[in-house]
Amino acid sequence: MEKTAFIERGQDLLKDLEERSVFLYGPRQTGKSRLAAHILPQDTYLIDLLDPATLVKFSQSPSLLQAEVEQRQLRNTVVMIDEIQRLPSLLDEVHRLIENRGIRFLLTGSSARRLKQAPAGDINLLGGRARERYLHPFSFIELGEEHFDLRRALNIGLLPPIYFSKDPRADLASYVGTYLGVEISQEARLRKLDSFSRFLKIAALESGRMINFKNISNDAKVPAATVASYYQILKDTRFCHELPAWKKGRKRKAFETAKFYFFDSGVARSLNGQPFVKEGSGDFGDAFEAYIFHEIKTYLDYRNPYTELSYWRSTSGFEVDFLLGNETAIEVKAKKEVPLRDLSGLEALSEEGVFRRFIVVSLEPNERRISLKGKKAGNAATSDLFVDILPWKKFLEYLWSGALITKDEEV
Numbered sequence: 001m002e003k004t005a006f007i008e009r010g011q012d013l014l015k016d017l018e019e020r021s022v023f024l025y026g027p028r029q030t031g032k033s034r035l036a037a038h039i040l041p042q043d044t045y046l047i048d049l050l051d052p053a054t055l056v057k058f059s060q061s062p063s064l065l066q067a068e069v070e071q072r073q074l075r076n077t078v079v080m081i082d083e084i085q086r087l088p089s090l091l092d093e094v095h096r097l098i099e100n101r102g103i104r105f106l107l108t109g110s111s112a113r114r115l116k117q118a119p120a121g122d123i124n125l126l127g128g129r130a131r132e133r134y135l136h137p138f139s140f141i142e143l144g145e146e147h148f149d150l151r152r153a154l155n156i157g158l159l160p161p162i163y164f165s166k167d168p169r170a171d172l173a174s175y176v177g178t179y180l181g182v183e184i185s186q187e188a189r190l191r192k193l194d195s196f197s198r199f200l201k202i203a204a205l206e207s208g209r210m211i212n213f214k215n216i217s218n219d220a221k222v223p224a225a226t227v228a229s230y231y232q233i234l235k236d237t238r239f240c241h242e243l244p245a246w247k248k249g250r251k252r253k254a255f256e257t258a259k260f261y262f263f264d265s266g267v268a269r270s271l272n273g274q275p276f277v278k279e280g281s282g283d284f285g286d287a288f289e290a291y292i293f294h295e296i297k298t299y300l301d302y303r304n305p306y307t308e309l310s311y312w313r314s315t316s317g318f319e320v321d322f323l324l325g326n327e328t329a330i331e332v333k334a335k336k337e338v339p340l341r342d343l344s345g346l347e348a349l350s351e352e353g354v355f356r357r358f359i360v361v362s363l364e365p366n367e368r369r370i371s372l373k374g375k376k377a378g379n380a381a382t383s384d385l386f387v388d389i390l391p392w393k394k395f396l397e398y399l400w401s402g403a404l405i406t407k408d409e410e411v
Contacts, residue, residue, distance in 0.1 A: 007160075009035050009135070010142055010302045013106065016131050017078055020096060021105040026135035027238050028183065028261055029175065031160045032108045035135065036080055040106070045072060049083040051309050058087055065093040069103065076102040086110040098129050105130065110183060113236035134238070136298040137264050138163060141400045150392075154287040155276045157266020158294070172270035179267075183237055195222050199230045204271035207240070207262045208290050210255060210313070225359075231260060237342060239263055241297055242308050246323050249352045252314040258346055259311060261293050279334070279363075288334040292392070296322055296330070299399050309404055318348035328357040328404045336363045338389050340370070345371055350385045357404065358387045360394045 009031065016022045026032050047065070049055050058064055069079065079097075081090065084107040097103040107130065131217040137158035140148050164170045180197060199220040206216065211231070217224040234240040262268035265287055269411040279283040285409070300307055312329075313319040322330040329349055333342050338360050346358045372385040390398070398404055 006034065006038050007142055007147070009134060010139060010298070011135055012036070012302070013133065014039050016133065017104055017106060021058075021094070021103075021107065021130035023084075023112070023130050023132045024106060024108045024135060025132065025238055026110065027159075028110050028178065029159050029161055030137055032135050034160075035081055036082075036106055036108060038081060040078060043204065044077075045069070045074060045080045047079070048362045049081065049086040055086060058090060059346070062087070062089050062093050065090060066097060069097055069101065074103060078104045078106055080106040080108070082108050083110070083407045085111050085113070085115050088115050091115070095129070107297060113233070121162075136294065136301065137294055141398050150291075151277075151279075154265055154284070154291055155269065157262055157264040157269075159266065162266060168266065169270070170265050171183055174268050174331040175267060179237075179239070181334045183212050184233065185237075194232070195220065196228070196233075199227065201272050203231070203234065203240070203260070204262060204268040206260070208259060208286060210257045210259055210295070212257075227337045232237065234260070238266075241293075242347060243293070243322075244308075246310040248326075248354065249312065249314075249349075251351050252316060252318065252348065255313045255315060261290055261297075262295075265294070285334040287330040288363075288392075292330075292332045292395075293322065295396055300324075303400075303402065304405055313347075314348065318345045320345045320349050323355070324404055326354050327406060328359060329355045330359045330361060332361045333341040334363055335367070338362050338364060340372075343370065343387055344371065345386055358385065359395065359404075360387060360389045361392050362389055364389055364391055367391060367394050391408050 011024075013022060013024065013035065024036070024326050047054060049058070049060065070318075081094070084090065087385050094105050094107070098105065112132075138160060138380045139158070143158075143163075148269055152163070154171065156162060156165075159175070162168050162171045162175065180193065180200070184193065184196060199216070199222060200345045202216055202219050210293075217227050220227065231240070231242075236243060240260045240262050243261060245254060245258060247254060249254055262271075268290075269287075274283065277287050284357060296309060300309055307325045308323075309324045311319070311321055312323060321332045324330065329346055331342070331346055335342070342360070346360070349355060350358060368389045370387045372387065375394075
């Protein structure tokens with residue numbers, strides 16, 4: 001694919017920066033720096049901590065930040081610090097400049113791990129003076145019909161430089177090597193990188209499944225407690241997202257184990273060496289589900305960050321892939337014709353009487369609605385269940401328009 005001009009992103013940082021400072025997180029190559037360069041004036045004061053000389057200068061004397069801001073006579077404007085996690089001690093100076101000069105900071109980073117662990121870099125130090133935002137790989141709404149290709153997205157992922165690369169497999173392999181060699185060794189400071197590398201490949205295979213720490217521990221040859229700490233590293237470095245179980249049901253007992261989805265399907269496939277998926281295969285269904293998770297998670301982080309996302313699985317075997325708050329239940333089926341038997345999870349969940357909308361995201365060409373007759377129990381009967389079978393593009397249209405979350409679900 002040919003490289004394109006800048007593609008407008010769905011994360012609206014300018015709106016946030018008008019009011020206060022922003023921490024912008026996201027894995028490497030999601031486009032944080034390019035987005036910042038696109039939205040900020042060319043004369044914005046930029047401190048690039050990836051530059052060794054700049055890092056050494058401010059690490060030796062963090063107070064230089066205030067001196068340089070005063071020298072430039074900056075007040076009530078935006079200052080950008082790229083890769084802030086490399087120098088948490090700068091947050092003390094950031095705090096003072098926010099208070100004393102009305103400076104708003106755009107603080108980008110691929111990980112909040114060191115910020116949270118360093119006493120001087122505790123995010124709470126800024127006491128609500130900075131919002132936390134997240135930048136994901138591309139979404140369908142950003143690429144649009146012109147650039148989006150579902151099969152390409154499932155196989156090589158949606159990281160901007162890799163999606164448009166002429167040799168995405170080589171670039172993915174390089175990306176994974178950089179993550180292990182730089183992100184993990186520097187940010188997590190692991191003693192045994194080989195153990196983490198084994199775990200990472202297994203975690204990539206387990207993406208989207210209920211986590212069994214004991215099994216992963218056995219396969220990775222590390223203690224279960226270490227597996228838990230490794231997953232925390234993946235969360236802190238935004239390499240995976242946790243999907244908690246929905247536990248509010250009363251009719252059926254449910255599992256409480258979380259799932260984890262990797263932030264990008266191409267990176268996950270590169271890690272575990274999986275071949276490209278073919279439509280109709282089980283791998284295609286898993287990849288399609290992971291992609292829909294990516295779109296939902298991206299939408300929530302950009303538009304409705306306070307709406308909970310979860311999944312449901314009963315101990316009797318019923319399951320629903322995604323639950324948006326207490327509003328919408330979503331099942332994902334990579335099928336061109338969804339049979340009635342695939343609605344059993346939604347039907348079982350409907351008996352809880354909580355969710356009001358039931359959707360199947362599919363490969364079907366047209367939108368349709370199925371009505372399932374309510375069940376009778378003694379003299380009582382449940383109401384009819386209406387399930388909307390949606391083509392995946394139509395689902396994304398509804399999702400990004402905000403139609404799947406009603407006003408009482410918004411904050």
